[in-house]
Amino acid sequence: MVAAIDVDVHHAVPGISALFPHLPDRWIDYCVEGRIEGFAPAFYPPGMPLSARPGARPAAGPPGSDVDLLRDRVLDGPGAAVAVLNCLYAVGALHNTDWAGALASAVNDWQAATWLDADPRLRAAIVVVPDDPAGAAAEIERCAADPRFVQVLLPAQTTTPLGRRVHRPIYAAAERAGLPVAIHPGVAGANALSPVGWPSHYIEDYANAALAIQSQLTSLVAEGVFTEHPGLRVVLLESGVTWLPPLMWRFDKNWKALRREVPWVDRPPSQVIREHVRFAIAPFDGPVDPPRDWIDRFLTQVGSVELLLYASDHPHWHDRDPHEALLDHLSPAERERVLRANAAELYRLDVPEVTR
Amino acid sequence: MVAAIDVDVHHAVPGISALFPHLPDRWIDYCVEGRIEGFAPAFYPPGMPLSARPGARPAAGPPGSDVDLLRDRVLDGPGAAVAVLNCLYAVGALHNTDWAGALASAVNDWQAATWLDADPRLRAAIVVVPDDPAGAAAEIERCAADPRFVQVLLPAQTTTPLGRRVHRPIYAAAERAGLPVAIHPGVAGANALSPVGWPSHYIEDYANAALAIQSQLTSLVAEGVFTEHPGLRVVLLESGVTWLPPLMWRFDKNWKALRREVPWVDRPPSQVIREHVRFAIAPFDGPVDPPRDWIDRFLTQVGSVELLLYASDHPHWHDRDPHEALLDHLSPAERERVLRANAAELYRLDVPEVTR
Numbered sequence: 157m158v159a160a161i162d163v164d165v166h167h168a169v170p171g172i173s174a175l176f177p178h179l180p181d182r183w184i185d186y187c188v189e190g191r192i193e194g195f196a197p198a199f200y201p202p203g204m205p206l207s208a209r210p211g212a213r214p215a216a217g218p219p220g221s222d223v224d225l226l227r228d229r230v231l232d233g234p235g236a237a238v239a240v241l242n243c244l245y246a247v248g249a250l251h252n253t254d255w256a257g258a259l260a261s262a263v264n265d266w267q268a269a270t271w272l273d274a275d276p277r278l279r280a281a282i283v284v285v286p287d288d289p290a291g292a293a294a295e296i297e298r299c300a301a302d303p304r305f306v307q308v309l310l311p312a313q314t315t316t317p318l319g320r321r322v323h324r325p326i327y328a329a330a331e332r333a334g335l336p337v338a339i340h341p342g343v344a345g346a347n348a349l350s351p352v353g354w355p356s357h358y359i360e361d362y363a364n365a366a367l368a369i370q371s372q373l374t375s376l377v378a379e380g381v382f383t384e385h386p387g388l389r390v391v392l393l394e395s396g397v398t399w400l401p402p403l404m405w406r407f408d409k410n411w412k413a414l415r416r417e418v419p420w421v422d423r424p425p426s427q428v429i430r431e432h433v434r435f436a437i438a439p440f441d442g443p444v445d446p447p448r449d450w451i452d453r454f455l456t457q458v459g460s461v462e463l464l465l466y467a468s469d470h471p472h473w474h475d476r477d478p479h480e481a482l483l484d485h486l487s488p489a490e491r492e493r494v495l496r497a498n499a500a501e502l503y504r505l506d507v508p509e510v511t512r
Numbered sequence: 513m514v515a516a517i518d519v520d521v522h523h524a525v526p527g528i529s530a531l532f533p534h535l536p537d538r539w540i541d542y543c544v545e546g547r548i549e550g551f552a553p554a555f556y557p558p559g560m561p562l563s564a565r566p567g568a569r570p571a572a573g574p575p576g577s578d579v580d581l582l583r584d585r586v587l588d589g590p591g592a593a594v595a596v597l598n599c600l601y602a603v604g605a606l607h608n609t610d611w612a613g614a615l616a617s618a619v620n621d622w623q624a625a626t627w628l629d630a631d632p633r634l635r636a637a638i639v640v641v642p643d644d645p646a647g648a649a650a651e652i653e654r655c656a657a658d659p660r661f662v663q664v665l666l667p668a669q670t671t672t673p674l675g676r677r678v679h680r681p682i683y684a685a686a687e688r689a690g691l692p693v694a695i696h697p698g699v700a701g702a703n704a705l706s707p708v709g710w711p712s713h714y715i716e717d718y719a720n721a722a723l724a725i726q727s728q729l730t731s732l733v734a735e736g737v738f739t740e741h742p743g744l745r746v747v748l749l750e751s752g753v754t755w756l757p758p759l760m761w762r763f764d765k766n767w768k769a770l771r772r773e774v775p776w777v778d779r780p781p782s783q784v785i786r787e788h789v790r791f792a793i794a795p796f797d798g799p800v801d802p803p804r805d806w807i808d809r810f811l812t813q814v815g816s817v818e819l820l821l822y823a824s825d826h827p828h829w830h831d832r833d834p835h836e837a838l839l840d841h842l843s844p845a846e847r848e849r850v851l852r853a854n855a856a857e858l859y860r861l862d863v864p865e866v867t868r
Contacts, residue, residue, distance in 0.1 A: 322678050
């Protein structure tokens with residue numbers, strides 16, 4: 157069977173009490189007294205169809221909370237050799253930095269004890285608090301001692317753009333640990349969910365989901381994060397990828413006029429992106445049944461099939477399966493790169509081309 | 513003549529070209545190409561009466577831009593032995609950290625060359641960029657080598673509350689240099705000017721001016737800045753002081769119920785404030801002709817006359833003169849503390865009680 161590395165799988169904290177074994181007494185008291193039930197992200201309400209594809213809803217608990225079901229649906233069934241778990245617990249939305257930091261550490265310890273110990277094919281992202289860069293750096297260093305943590309997870313909506321100087325300790329720590337930084341839709345801080353203010357409806361937030369990611373990509377390149385941290389790699393998750401050619405075009409065009417403002421960007425932004433950034437293909441935002449000439453044009457525009465990473469986004473249910481949407485239309489060599497080789501290189505995973 | 517130390521005097525950058533001798537070529541080009549005229553604060557439009565009391569408007573340039581006029585009106589006339597200049601240039605409002613940092617350094621060098629060199633009775637505050645704490649710390653260290661810089665200046669409106677962890681390098685640098693941190697109405701970042709959103713009119717901004725300062729005071733105490741930096745002193749400027757008793761009352765009351773959340777606040781917040789914070793008395797927001805029993809009650813509530821610092825706020829024109837509003841109603845010993853002794857201790861200034 158052709159091996160796959162699934163870089164975006166979601167597991168869920170079933171309730172705050174699941175974290176109590178990993179939380180100091182002070183915060184357990186705080187939860188009990190405040191009747192705090194947890195910080196599951198508001199943008200995936202457990203009962204909504206979007207939150208769980210058919211068959212992915214466990215008998216009890218929210219989608220993504222059952223290890224056996226996830227193992228069956230992500231690993232054994234589709235045959236992924238490795239799956240990277242990205243926990244969307246909304247710790248970054250808390251304004252109390254100590255509380256957020258304690259929760260992030262508890263989530264990471266819970267990931268190791270409840271998930272990583274349950275199956276050797278699972279890997280996880282380190283949950284950190286973006287508004288506490290020094291604390292986030294310490295948490296990265298702490299968790300990176302366990303090689304099953306293969307990346308750092310940041311939310312796409314942040315208090316300030318992720319390229320700005322205050323965030324640098326996070327990238328320094330990730331670079332030191334040899335871990336990519338993944339950015340996934342999610343919220344830290346309290347900025348409006350769109351650049352024009354607060355939308356009224358969930359549907360607006362979903363439709364706009366790729367906008368914050370694009371702003372972060374622009375910020376990381378323009379502020380010189382990759383110049384300061386040449387070993388850093390960034391992974392953009394669950395935000396599509398076909399917006400990348402127009403963004404690259406505009407970014408390169410404006411760089412020609414305004415590069416004096418950002419002298420550390422010493423080559424076209426599109427080239428910096430190609431060298432440092434990878435993109436998960438779920439959900440794939442391309443045309444239905446893309447003809448080969450569309451795929452050729454798209455790959456030419458983004459620069460290489462090496463930028464793309466396979467992801468199922470299990471248990472979320474967006475649209476077509478990534479095989480149907482993209483992978484089935486690629487050549488076998490391209491498919492193998494997207495399914496396995498690109499992620500194996502990025503995460504330094506020893507996954508042979510064919511398993512079982 | 514009884515000596516006075518005037519802790520809040522405003523001088524003005526007459527135009528951006530005044531800073532060119534202190535700016536790198538890169539930024540001079542940027543100003544010339546962009547037709548940038550400067551960053552005088554929008555809340556003191558030069559032509560408005562509030563911006564200059566009678567007699568404080570120079571023949572050319574904005575109020576506060578003429579050294580001789582300021583010397584006559586602040587030092588020679590009223591007889592202040594020392595005046596502390598606080599430059600309200602809006603560098604913190606710029607989103608480009610490099611540009612803001614270059615401007616802050618230029619303003620500081622301009623202050624030294626144009627003002628501090630002009631009269632030995634002048635002192636100045638170090639202008640820094642609150643959104644770049646590491647850069648601000650470096651600028652504090654650079655300027656503190658000149659003992660005529662006697663405090664660090666931060667704006668009251670900031671991107672995040674000043675107690676939050678990202679700002680700590682600023683306090684560490686100020687504490688190391690032995691300099692107080694002054695907070696003055698002004699804007700960094702782009703938060704709405706009130707906690708309920710953007711007001712329509714200047715008058716709303718002025719009327720609310722003391723609200724941001726109160727939030728900063730609450731944040732500094734609650735986040736434990738004074739626990740981490742026991743040598744730090746903070747000076748609140750141009751924001752009144754009679755709101756302090758009700759804030760202290762509420763803060764102490766809530767501390768009794770919620771102190772477990774902030775265990776590092778190991779004594780009532782009012783006590784932390786009394787130990788670490790000082791308040792300029794211009795403009796004084798008390799009653800007209802305060803009777804002695806009102807003054808006694810006010811001083812009992814704030815805890816000590818030692819919290820108060822004389823300021824003229826020249827050239828701004830708010831209301832009654834601080835002598836008429838408060839000082840004339842104090843005992844000679846109290847008056848001497850507010851006029852001179854409190855500031856002499858805070859800034860370690862060797863100013864004898866009587867001059868000339």
